Amino acid sequence: MKKVNIGGVPEHFNLAWYLTLKNGEYKDIGINLRWHDYPGGTGDMCKALRNKDIDIAVILTEGIITDIINGNPSKIVQTFVQSPLIWGIHVAHDSEYKSIEDIKGTKAAISRYGSGSHLMAYINAEKNNWNLEKDLNFEVIKNLEGAVEGLTNGTGDYFLWEKFTTKPLVDNGVFRRIGNCTSPWPCFVIAVRNDFIGSNKDDLDAILKIINNTTREFKDIPSIDKTIANRYKQQIDDVQEWLNLTEWSQELIDENTIMTVQKELYNLNIIPKIVGYNKLVTKL
Structure with missing residues (x-):
């Protein structure tokens, strides 16, 4: 076989x-x-x-x-x-960040460089007219479990992941979703x-x-x-x-x-x- x-x-x-x-x-x-x-x-x-x-x-x-x-x-x-994929933009539930504008210049948690969470952070930045060199910073967290840990302890500030996959974490008070970013393909x-x-x-x-x-x-x-x-x-x-x-x-x-x-x-x-x-x- x-x-x-x-x-x-x-x-x-x-x-x-x-x-x-x-x-x-x-x-x-x-x-x-x-x-x-x-x-x-x-x-x-x-x-x-x-x-x-x-x-x-x-x-x-x-x-x-x-x-x-x-x-x-x-x-x-x-x-x-x-x-298209609907990416939720998430912060820790008790984060001080309340809007997309608030996370400008902070640290995006990404699974790894070249991943969707990395590339879509660029798409989100462009969509909101950020400076791609000054307003984007990254922290590698490997996966969704790593994002839970990273956002909770503050090593990352926000995290993009498919919004239905992360919805239970939003419902359970681990993440708070402050917006969405849809892939244009x-x-x-x-x-x-x-x-x-x-x-x-x-x-x-x-x-x-x-x-x-x-x-x-x-x-x-x-x-x-x-x-x-x-x-x-x-x-x-x-x-x-x-x-x-x-x-x-x-x-x-x-x-x-x-x-x-x-x-x-x-x-x-x-x-x-x-x-x-x-x-x-x-x-x-």
Whole structure:
């Protein structure tokens, strides 16, 4: 049986992978697909792709584009979630900061450099007309648990993370959300190492066919809202709101979107150059 390693964040966006794995759908076609959780997010997955710890990553669009341009030998093969990500901007519950303006010039907690929490801090700064050199400072906290500790003890001042994932921490009085920042593009793509694409195209096609069949009908799965609420310790109302806002995709990301992301990243000095569509994307 062919072993394939895949990584993603342990969040509700990836429940479709869990369901198809639980049902044994990959083993039925001779593929031993092994899921690896990356609570540290995109930066950790980029490193795992480079180190060949995983073959496939379900990863933030802006993060993998940045890392491919910086030498990650991988390509995007499909959009996974078409809708944008809503990033909550969080401070400690008892923080003195009450508004976005209050956190200007303070320290953003980030999971690691090159992560979504890092890149979206730039997007938020630009959106609010901050000085990107003077008003942005960073403290690496590794993951959501590290953010809880960092914001609570004051090593970081604010933290951007997907707002539904952090909602229980807001409800429990650990974080306070002072605003949102929405990514201006589809949030998750599927990226694959180039050497894996070259030698395992049929297996990759088969894996994508299975997951796409599930995401097409994901919202119609009986009691899916209750399943998500129980598994991810969410309120049912929040899950239903999230389901209404979220759209999966089974298509390859288009060239205009790739250029939009690159132009934004280039303007923020996050990437050194803008590259051609085929440097970042491959059509299977």
